[in-house]
Amino acid sequence: MIEIKSLSRRFGSKLALDNVSLGVPGGVVFGLVGENGAGKTTLIKHILGLLKAQSGSVRVFGLDPVTDPVGVLGRVGYLSEQRDLPLWMRVDELLRYTQAFYLKWDAAYAEQLRRQFGLDPASQIKSLSRGECAKAGLLLALAHRPELLLLDEPSSGLDPVVRRDILEAIIRTVADEGRTVFFSSHLLDEIERVSDHIAMMVSGNVVLSGPLDAVKQSHHRLTLRFGTARARPPALAGALSVHGGGQEWTVICNGTLSELMAAAANLGARVVEQGVPSLEEIFVARAGAKSLKTQPPSDLS
Protein backbone atom coordinates (compact mmCIF):
# COMPACT_ATOMS: atom_id res chain seq x y z
CA MET A 1 0.00 0.00 0.00
CA ILE A 2 2.82 2.39 0.99
CA GLU A 3 6.44 1.70 0.09
CA ILE A 4 9.14 4.08 1.31
CA LYS A 5 12.76 3.42 0.40
CA SER A 6 15.84 5.16 1.82
CA LEU A 7 14.01 8.46 2.22
CA SER A 8 16.04 11.35 3.58
CA ARG A 9 15.00 14.94 4.12
CA ARG A 10 16.98 17.89 5.36
CA PHE A 11 15.56 21.22 6.57
CA GLY A 12 18.55 23.55 6.62
CA SER A 13 21.08 21.88 8.85
CA LYS A 14 18.51 19.62 10.50
CA LEU A 15 18.18 16.07 9.18
CA ALA A 16 14.44 15.48 9.61
CA LEU A 17 14.35 12.05 7.96
CA ASP A 18 17.48 9.93 7.89
CA ASN A 19 17.39 7.07 5.39
CA VAL A 20 13.88 5.92 6.28
CA SER A 21 12.54 2.70 4.76
CA LEU A 22 9.05 1.52 5.57
CA GLY A 23 6.45 -0.77 4.06
CA VAL A 24 2.76 -0.62 4.92
CA PRO A 25 0.76 -3.67 3.79
CA GLY A 26 -2.88 -3.24 2.72
CA GLY A 27 -5.72 -3.87 5.18
CA VAL A 28 -3.79 -3.15 8.37
CA VAL A 29 -3.91 -0.47 11.02
CA PHE A 30 -0.38 0.91 11.06
CA GLY A 31 0.65 2.96 14.08
CA LEU A 32 3.57 5.37 13.85
CA VAL A 33 5.08 6.13 17.23
CA GLY A 34 7.50 8.91 18.05
CA GLU A 35 8.17 11.96 20.17
CA ASN A 36 7.33 15.42 18.90
CA GLY A 37 9.97 16.38 16.36
CA ALA A 38 10.90 12.77 15.56
CA GLY A 39 9.84 13.26 11.92
CA LYS A 40 6.36 11.71 11.92
CA THR A 41 4.59 14.65 10.26
CA THR A 42 7.41 15.10 7.75
CA LEU A 43 7.05 11.44 6.80
CA ILE A 44 3.27 11.78 6.40
CA LYS A 45 3.73 14.86 4.21
CA HIS A 46 5.96 12.79 1.91
CA ILE A 47 3.28 10.10 1.68
CA LEU A 48 0.80 12.78 0.63
CA GLY A 49 3.22 14.26 -1.88
CA LEU A 50 3.23 17.60 -0.03
CA LEU A 51 6.99 17.23 0.23
CA LYS A 52 9.23 15.91 -2.52
CA ALA A 53 11.81 13.27 -1.66
CA GLN A 54 15.31 14.78 -1.61
CA SER A 55 16.72 11.29 -1.82
CA GLY A 56 15.04 7.92 -1.82
CA SER A 57 11.54 7.15 -3.05
CA VAL A 58 7.91 7.13 -1.92
CA ARG A 59 5.20 5.03 -3.57
CA VAL A 60 1.55 4.95 -2.60
CA PHE A 61 -0.69 2.42 -4.43
CA GLY A 62 2.45 1.96 -6.55
CA LEU A 63 2.25 5.60 -7.66
CA ASP A 64 4.48 8.60 -6.99
CA PRO A 65 2.36 11.07 -4.96
CA VAL A 66 4.41 14.05 -6.20
CA THR A 67 4.02 13.39 -9.93
CA ASP A 68 0.56 11.82 -9.71
CA PRO A 69 -1.32 13.75 -7.00
CA VAL A 70 -4.72 13.06 -8.60
CA GLY A 71 -4.12 9.31 -8.68
CA VAL A 72 -3.05 9.28 -5.05
CA LEU A 73 -4.98 11.99 -3.19
CA GLY A 74 -8.36 10.96 -4.58
CA ARG A 75 -7.93 7.63 -2.81
CA VAL A 76 -6.54 8.98 0.47
CA GLY A 77 -8.43 10.44 3.43
CA TYR A 78 -6.21 12.76 5.45
CA LEU A 79 -6.62 14.39 8.84
CA SER A 80 -3.82 16.87 9.49
CA GLU A 81 -2.46 17.63 12.91
CA GLN A 82 -3.49 21.28 12.52
CA ARG A 83 -7.06 20.47 11.36
CA ASP A 84 -6.74 23.47 9.06
CA LEU A 85 -10.42 24.02 8.25
CA PRO A 86 -11.78 27.25 6.72
CA LEU A 87 -13.04 29.07 9.82
CA TRP A 88 -15.58 31.25 8.05
CA MET A 89 -17.61 28.38 6.58
CA ARG A 90 -20.59 26.65 8.14
CA VAL A 91 -20.52 22.87 8.64
CA ASP A 92 -22.94 22.24 5.73
CA GLU A 93 -20.95 24.60 3.46
CA LEU A 94 -17.73 22.80 4.37
CA LEU A 95 -19.29 19.46 3.40
CA ARG A 96 -20.52 20.77 0.04
CA TYR A 97 -17.18 22.47 -0.62
CA THR A 98 -15.13 19.34 0.14
CA GLN A 99 -17.52 17.10 -1.80
CA ALA A 100 -16.55 18.97 -4.98
CA PHE A 101 -12.99 17.64 -4.74
CA TYR A 102 -13.89 13.97 -4.57
CA LEU A 103 -15.49 11.88 -7.27
CA LYS A 104 -16.34 9.16 -4.81
CA TRP A 105 -17.88 11.36 -2.09
CA ASP A 106 -20.73 9.49 -0.38
CA ALA A 107 -23.23 12.16 0.67
CA ALA A 108 -25.42 9.73 2.61
CA TYR A 109 -22.43 8.46 4.56
CA ALA A 110 -21.29 12.05 5.22
CA GLU A 111 -24.74 12.87 6.62
CA GLN A 112 -24.71 9.74 8.77
CA LEU A 113 -21.31 10.69 10.20
CA ARG A 114 -22.42 14.29 10.77
CA ARG A 115 -25.37 13.13 12.87
CA GLN A 116 -23.31 10.54 14.67
CA PHE A 117 -20.66 13.13 15.57
CA GLY A 118 -23.38 15.56 16.69
CA LEU A 119 -22.28 18.36 14.34
CA ASP A 120 -24.89 21.06 13.71
CA PRO A 121 -24.96 21.88 9.94
CA ALA A 122 -25.62 25.55 10.70
CA SER A 123 -22.64 25.98 13.05
CA GLN A 124 -19.75 28.09 11.90
CA ILE A 125 -16.44 26.27 11.92
CA LYS A 126 -14.88 29.01 14.06
CA SER A 127 -17.48 28.38 16.79
CA LEU A 128 -16.70 24.66 17.02
CA SER A 129 -14.88 23.24 20.01
CA ARG A 130 -11.56 21.51 19.57
CA GLY A 131 -13.25 18.11 19.70
CA GLU A 132 -15.88 19.11 17.15
CA CYS A 133 -13.15 20.42 14.81
CA ALA A 134 -11.41 17.06 15.05
CA LYS A 135 -14.67 15.27 14.27
CA ALA A 136 -15.37 17.60 11.32
CA GLY A 137 -11.86 16.93 10.00
CA LEU A 138 -12.35 13.20 10.43
CA LEU A 139 -15.72 13.35 8.64
CA LEU A 140 -14.06 15.01 5.62
CA ALA A 141 -11.35 12.35 5.64
CA LEU A 142 -13.84 9.46 5.80
CA ALA A 143 -16.78 10.56 3.62
CA HIS A 144 -15.25 9.60 0.28
CA ARG A 145 -14.51 6.13 1.66
CA PRO A 146 -10.78 6.28 0.98
CA GLU A 147 -8.67 3.17 0.45
CA LEU A 148 -6.04 4.68 2.73
CA LEU A 149 -6.85 6.76 5.81
CA LEU A 150 -3.92 8.90 7.00
CA LEU A 151 -4.30 10.46 10.42
CA ASP A 152 -1.65 12.71 11.91
CA GLU A 153 -1.98 12.73 15.71
CA PRO A 154 -5.78 12.28 15.47
CA SER A 155 -6.43 12.34 19.20
CA SER A 156 -3.80 14.78 20.37
CA GLY A 157 -5.21 17.34 22.79
CA LEU A 158 -8.70 15.82 22.83
CA ASP A 159 -10.81 14.68 25.76
CA PRO A 160 -11.41 10.93 26.27
CA VAL A 161 -14.95 11.04 24.84
CA VAL A 162 -13.83 12.49 21.49
CA ARG A 163 -10.80 10.20 21.45
CA ARG A 164 -13.21 7.29 21.77
CA ASP A 165 -15.19 8.53 18.75
CA ILE A 166 -12.01 8.80 16.71
CA LEU A 167 -10.72 5.36 17.66
CA GLU A 168 -14.15 3.91 16.94
CA ALA A 169 -14.06 5.47 13.47
CA ILE A 170 -10.64 3.94 12.83
CA ILE A 171 -11.87 0.51 13.90
CA ARG A 172 -15.07 0.78 11.90
CA THR A 173 -13.06 1.76 8.82
CA VAL A 174 -10.92 -1.37 8.89
CA ALA A 175 -13.64 -3.69 10.17
CA ASP A 176 -16.38 -2.75 7.71
CA GLU A 177 -14.41 -2.15 4.62
CA GLY A 178 -10.97 -3.67 5.04
CA ARG A 179 -9.34 -0.32 4.34
CA THR A 180 -5.84 0.61 5.43
CA VAL A 181 -5.27 3.09 8.25
CA PHE A 182 -1.95 4.80 8.90
CA PHE A 183 -1.89 6.97 12.00
CA SER A 184 0.70 8.68 14.12
CA SER A 185 0.40 9.14 17.84
CA HIS A 186 2.44 9.60 20.95
CA LEU A 187 -0.28 7.88 23.02
CA LEU A 188 1.17 4.42 23.17
CA ASP A 189 -1.72 2.63 24.83
CA GLU A 190 -3.89 3.83 21.95
CA ILE A 191 -1.42 2.49 19.38
CA GLU A 192 -1.20 -0.79 21.27
CA ARG A 193 -4.98 -1.19 21.25
CA VAL A 194 -5.77 -0.57 17.63
CA SER A 195 -2.63 -1.25 15.55
CA ASP A 196 -1.52 -4.50 14.06
CA HIS A 197 1.70 -3.05 12.66
CA ILE A 198 3.86 -0.37 14.21
CA ALA A 199 6.95 1.68 13.47
CA MET A 200 8.93 3.71 15.97
CA MET A 201 10.72 6.88 14.99
CA VAL A 202 13.47 8.50 17.02
CA SER A 203 15.09 11.70 15.71
CA GLY A 204 14.49 11.03 12.02
CA ASN A 205 15.23 7.30 12.12
CA VAL A 206 12.89 4.34 12.07
CA VAL A 207 14.38 2.34 14.95
CA LEU A 208 11.84 -0.46 14.89
CA SER A 209 9.09 -1.64 12.58
CA GLY A 210 6.99 -4.75 12.14
CA PRO A 211 3.85 -6.53 13.31
CA LEU A 212 2.97 -5.51 16.87
CA ASP A 213 3.04 -9.14 18.04
CA ALA A 214 6.56 -9.65 16.74
CA VAL A 215 7.72 -6.41 18.36
CA LYS A 216 6.29 -7.47 21.70
CA GLN A 217 7.59 -11.03 21.49
CA SER A 218 11.13 -9.86 20.79
CA HIS A 219 11.32 -7.57 23.82
CA HIS A 220 11.55 -8.64 27.44
CA ARG A 221 11.65 -7.08 30.85
CA LEU A 222 14.04 -8.98 33.09
CA THR A 223 14.93 -8.24 36.69
CA LEU A 224 18.40 -9.57 37.46
CA ARG A 225 19.67 -10.28 40.96
CA PHE A 226 23.37 -10.45 41.64
CA GLY A 227 25.09 -12.19 44.54
CA THR A 228 26.84 -8.96 45.51
CA ALA A 229 25.88 -5.32 45.04
CA ARG A 230 27.13 -3.70 41.84
CA ALA A 231 28.21 -0.09 41.55
CA ARG A 232 27.70 0.01 37.79
CA PRO A 233 24.80 -1.30 35.69
CA PRO A 234 25.40 -4.75 34.17
CA ALA A 235 26.17 -4.87 30.44
CA LEU A 236 23.66 -7.43 29.17
CA ALA A 237 23.83 -8.11 25.43
CA GLY A 238 20.62 -6.84 23.83
CA ALA A 239 19.84 -4.42 26.67
CA LEU A 240 18.09 -1.19 25.64
CA SER A 241 17.76 0.31 29.10
CA VAL A 242 18.89 -0.61 32.59
CA HIS A 243 17.47 0.68 35.85
CA GLY A 244 18.18 -0.24 39.41
CA GLY A 245 21.06 -0.40 41.83
CA GLY A 246 22.81 -2.64 44.31
CA GLN A 247 21.92 -6.29 43.78
CA GLU A 248 18.86 -5.84 41.57
CA TRP A 249 18.68 -4.33 38.10
CA THR A 250 15.72 -4.27 35.68
CA VAL A 251 16.60 -4.48 32.02
CA ILE A 252 14.42 -3.87 28.96
CA CYS A 253 16.05 -5.92 26.26
CA ASN A 254 15.69 -7.18 22.72
CA GLY A 255 16.34 -10.76 21.70
CA THR A 256 15.12 -14.29 22.24
CA LEU A 257 14.41 -15.25 25.83
CA SER A 258 16.80 -18.21 25.84
CA GLU A 259 19.71 -16.05 24.62
CA LEU A 260 18.92 -13.37 27.19
CA MET A 261 18.68 -15.94 29.99
CA ALA A 262 22.05 -17.39 28.95
CA ALA A 263 23.58 -13.89 28.82
CA ALA A 264 22.23 -13.17 32.31
CA ALA A 265 23.67 -16.43 33.64
CA ASN A 266 27.03 -15.52 32.09
CA LEU A 267 27.03 -12.31 34.10
CA GLY A 268 26.43 -14.35 37.24
CA ALA A 269 22.88 -13.06 37.69
CA ARG A 270 19.68 -14.84 38.62
CA VAL A 271 16.52 -13.74 36.78
CA VAL A 272 14.02 -13.06 39.56
CA GLU A 273 11.29 -11.50 37.46
CA GLN A 274 10.42 -11.74 33.81
CA GLY A 275 7.66 -10.07 31.87
CA VAL A 276 6.46 -8.55 28.62
CA PRO A 277 7.15 -4.81 28.54
CA SER A 278 4.41 -2.46 27.37
CA LEU A 279 4.90 -0.62 24.09
CA GLU A 280 5.55 2.47 26.20
CA GLU A 281 8.41 0.78 28.05
CA ILE A 282 9.88 -0.45 24.76
CA PHE A 283 9.61 3.01 23.25
CA VAL A 284 11.17 4.82 26.20
CA ALA A 285 13.99 2.26 26.28
CA ARG A 286 14.56 2.57 22.51
CA ALA A 287 14.44 6.36 22.55
CA GLY A 288 16.94 6.41 25.42
CA ALA A 289 19.21 3.88 23.72
CA LYS A 290 19.15 5.90 20.52
CA SER A 291 20.21 9.12 22.19
CA LEU A 292 23.15 7.37 23.87
CA LYS A 293 24.48 5.52 20.86
CA THR A 294 23.30 4.79 17.36
CA GLN A 295 21.43 1.50 17.33
CA PRO A 296 21.05 -0.47 14.14
CA PRO A 297 17.36 -0.59 13.22
CA SER A 298 15.69 -3.92 13.77
CA ASP A 299 13.26 -4.85 11.07
CA LEU A 300 10.89 -7.60 12.08
CA SER A 301 8.59 -7.62 9.12
Place this chain on the structure above:
Amino acid sequence: MLIHWNNFCERSNASLSKSVTVQIHISPNDGVPIYLQIVNQVRYLVGSGRLSPGEEIPAIRVLAQQLLVNPNTVARAYLELERAGVVTKRHGSGTYVSEAGSPLARRERLKILTQRADALLAEARHLDVEPDEVIKLLRERHEILTQSQK
Protein backbone atom coordinates in the same frame (compact mmCIF):
# COMPACT_ATOMS: atom_id res chain seq x y z
CA MET B 1 -30.88 19.99 20.99
CA LEU B 2 -32.88 18.02 18.44
CA ILE B 3 -29.72 16.92 16.74
CA HIS B 4 -28.25 15.61 19.92
CA TRP B 5 -31.44 13.74 20.68
CA ASN B 6 -31.46 12.11 17.24
CA ASN B 7 -27.86 11.23 17.68
CA PHE B 8 -28.63 9.64 21.01
CA CYS B 9 -31.51 7.62 19.58
CA GLU B 10 -29.46 6.38 16.70
CA ARG B 11 -26.75 5.18 19.02
CA SER B 12 -29.00 3.43 21.45
CA ASN B 13 -30.91 1.79 18.61
CA ALA B 14 -27.67 0.58 17.15
CA SER B 15 -26.71 -1.03 20.41
CA LEU B 16 -30.20 -2.42 21.06
CA SER B 17 -30.68 -3.94 17.64
CA LYS B 18 -28.10 -6.54 18.56
CA SER B 19 -28.44 -6.85 22.29
CA VAL B 20 -25.52 -9.23 22.62
CA THR B 21 -22.96 -7.79 24.99
CA VAL B 22 -20.24 -9.19 27.17
CA GLN B 23 -18.47 -7.51 30.04
CA ILE B 24 -14.83 -7.54 29.04
CA HIS B 25 -12.22 -5.01 30.09
CA ILE B 26 -8.91 -4.54 28.35
CA SER B 27 -5.77 -2.99 29.77
CA PRO B 28 -3.10 -2.65 27.07
CA ASN B 29 -0.31 -2.23 29.60
CA ASP B 30 -0.57 -5.30 31.79
CA GLY B 31 1.84 -7.50 29.86
CA VAL B 32 -0.79 -9.99 28.69
CA PRO B 33 -1.48 -9.72 24.92
CA ILE B 34 -4.90 -8.18 24.25
CA TYR B 35 -6.20 -11.24 22.35
CA LEU B 36 -5.31 -13.39 25.36
CA GLN B 37 -7.08 -10.99 27.73
CA ILE B 38 -10.24 -11.50 25.64
CA VAL B 39 -9.76 -15.29 25.58
CA ASN B 40 -9.21 -15.44 29.34
CA GLN B 41 -12.18 -13.24 30.16
CA VAL B 42 -14.58 -15.15 27.89
CA ARG B 43 -13.35 -18.41 29.45
CA TYR B 44 -13.94 -16.88 32.86
CA LEU B 45 -17.44 -15.68 31.94
CA VAL B 46 -18.29 -19.16 30.63
CA GLY B 47 -16.64 -20.94 33.53
CA SER B 48 -18.43 -18.86 36.12
CA GLY B 49 -21.78 -19.28 34.37
CA ARG B 50 -22.21 -15.63 33.43
CA LEU B 51 -22.29 -16.78 29.82
CA SER B 52 -24.41 -19.90 29.43
CA PRO B 53 -24.22 -22.64 26.79
CA GLY B 54 -26.02 -21.59 23.59
CA GLU B 55 -25.72 -17.89 24.39
CA GLU B 56 -24.56 -15.68 21.54
CA ILE B 57 -21.41 -13.61 21.90
CA PRO B 58 -20.96 -10.32 19.98
CA ALA B 59 -19.82 -10.25 16.35
CA ILE B 60 -16.12 -9.53 15.85
CA ARG B 61 -16.55 -5.95 14.65
CA VAL B 62 -19.08 -5.17 17.37
CA LEU B 63 -16.74 -6.32 20.13
CA ALA B 64 -13.81 -4.56 18.42
CA GLN B 65 -15.73 -1.29 18.51
CA GLN B 66 -16.88 -1.84 22.08
CA LEU B 67 -13.37 -2.56 23.35
CA LEU B 68 -11.63 -0.17 20.92
CA VAL B 69 -9.23 -2.83 19.73
CA ASN B 70 -8.20 -4.01 16.29
CA PRO B 71 -10.80 -6.39 14.74
CA ASN B 72 -8.00 -8.83 13.85
CA THR B 73 -7.21 -9.11 17.57
CA VAL B 74 -10.81 -10.06 18.35
CA ALA B 75 -10.83 -12.50 15.41
CA ARG B 76 -7.73 -14.16 16.78
CA ALA B 77 -9.27 -14.47 20.25
CA TYR B 78 -12.44 -16.02 18.80
CA LEU B 79 -10.40 -18.49 16.75
CA GLU B 80 -8.54 -19.53 19.89
CA LEU B 81 -11.82 -19.91 21.80
CA GLU B 82 -13.28 -21.94 18.95
CA ARG B 83 -10.25 -24.24 18.85
CA ALA B 84 -10.53 -24.74 22.61
CA GLY B 85 -14.19 -25.70 22.17
CA VAL B 86 -15.45 -22.81 24.31
CA VAL B 87 -17.46 -21.26 21.49
CA THR B 88 -18.91 -22.52 18.22
CA LYS B 89 -19.35 -20.60 15.00
CA ARG B 90 -22.63 -21.13 13.19
CA HIS B 91 -22.54 -20.29 9.54
CA GLY B 92 -24.11 -17.00 8.68
CA SER B 93 -25.54 -16.42 12.13
CA GLY B 94 -22.83 -15.78 14.66
CA THR B 95 -20.73 -17.19 17.45
CA TYR B 96 -22.27 -19.02 20.40
CA VAL B 97 -21.09 -20.49 23.68
CA SER B 98 -20.70 -24.24 23.13
CA GLU B 99 -23.49 -26.57 24.27
CA ALA B 100 -21.07 -28.86 26.03
CA GLY B 101 -22.81 -28.86 29.39
CA SER B 102 -21.24 -29.14 32.80
CA PRO B 103 -18.16 -31.38 32.24
CA LEU B 104 -16.58 -28.76 30.00
CA ALA B 105 -17.65 -25.99 32.31
CA ARG B 106 -15.94 -27.80 35.15
CA ARG B 107 -12.83 -28.25 33.05
CA GLU B 108 -12.94 -24.53 32.24
CA ARG B 109 -13.30 -23.69 35.91
CA LEU B 110 -10.28 -25.84 36.71
CA LYS B 111 -8.35 -24.23 33.87
CA ILE B 112 -8.93 -20.80 35.40
CA LEU B 113 -7.78 -22.07 38.79
CA THR B 114 -4.75 -23.71 37.19
CA GLN B 115 -3.59 -20.32 35.94
CA ARG B 116 -4.03 -18.85 39.42
CA ALA B 117 -2.21 -21.81 40.99
CA ASP B 118 0.70 -21.37 38.58
CA ALA B 119 0.97 -17.70 39.49
CA LEU B 120 0.83 -18.54 43.22
CA LEU B 121 3.55 -21.18 42.89
CA ALA B 122 5.76 -18.85 40.86
CA GLU B 123 5.37 -16.18 43.53
CA ALA B 124 6.14 -18.72 46.25
CA ARG B 125 9.29 -19.75 44.44
CA HIS B 126 10.47 -16.13 44.26
CA LEU B 127 9.80 -15.76 47.97
CA ASP B 128 11.62 -19.05 48.75
CA VAL B 129 8.52 -20.75 50.11
CA GLU B 130 8.28 -24.52 49.55
CA PRO B 131 5.20 -25.97 47.74
CA ASP B 132 4.33 -28.02 50.86
CA GLU B 133 4.14 -24.82 52.89
CA VAL B 134 1.88 -23.29 50.22
CA ILE B 135 -0.49 -26.26 50.45
CA LYS B 136 -0.50 -25.99 54.25
CA LEU B 137 -1.22 -22.28 53.95
CA LEU B 138 -4.15 -22.98 51.59
CA ARG B 139 -5.66 -25.42 54.11
CA GLU B 140 -5.26 -22.88 56.91
CA ARG B 141 -6.82 -20.11 54.88
CA HIS B 142 -9.69 -22.39 53.86
CA GLU B 143 -10.48 -23.10 57.52
CA ILE B 144 -10.31 -19.46 58.49
CA LEU B 145 -12.60 -18.50 55.60
CA THR B 146 -15.18 -21.24 56.29
CA GLN B 147 -15.23 -20.36 59.98
CA SER B 148 -15.76 -16.67 59.32
CA GLN B 149 -18.70 -17.56 57.08
CA LYS B 150 -20.47 -19.54 59.82
